[in-house]
Amino acid sequence: KAGVTQTPRYLIKTRGQQVTLSCSPISGHRSVSWYQQTPGQGLQFLFEYFSETQRNKGNFPGRFSGRQFSNSRSEMNVSTLELGDSALYLCASSLGTSRYRNEQFFGPGTRLTVL
């Protein structure tokens, strides 16, 4: 079974621009979560989507948004980029069922650099 894939793997943007990152979960997984990883703040939860609905949201400004499609693929968007948005963005997928709800499988991440 293919793992979680994220595209692109690397991205360089300038302040004020917007960016869209994509995540394809493991086949059959219905839940997709996004995390931001930085040296200063560590790993922080952004949001979770399950069956196209946002189920949870972390403490990030409204510039960060996401969505999930009917095939469970997810995108996250960051508008008006700031230098502090430079980070590794990790996507994780899960079956989403009650028993295995919390067991997540991570993708390789997208390294975003904001200049």
Added chain:
Amino acid sequence: AQTVTQSQPEMSVQEAETVTLSCTYDTSENNYYLFWYKQPPSRQMILVIRQEAYKQQNATENRFSVNFQKAAKSFSLKISDSQLGDTAMYFCAFSGDNAGNMLTFGGGTRLMVKP
């Protein structure tokens, strides 16, 4: 809000020896899930071991085992017979029973296995 603390930013161990990584957490919930994730230098996060709070028995996965002390809110990871491939960042993570798939991570412990 839950917090997860890993008090050892860096550790090293000789190959074939045993090492224990510490993790404490704070929560008011009675049922929850705890995880140890490994992030090798290649960056892909891998689930090492999972513990459900209502289970008294400590989880084990081959050379990896945990010491779960619910009353003390402690969840340490023991790696036996350390191998060079165990070199990685290790993250302790918490997920509440009603939090969907949201993970709260500790700051991580960088483990170096020396030959």
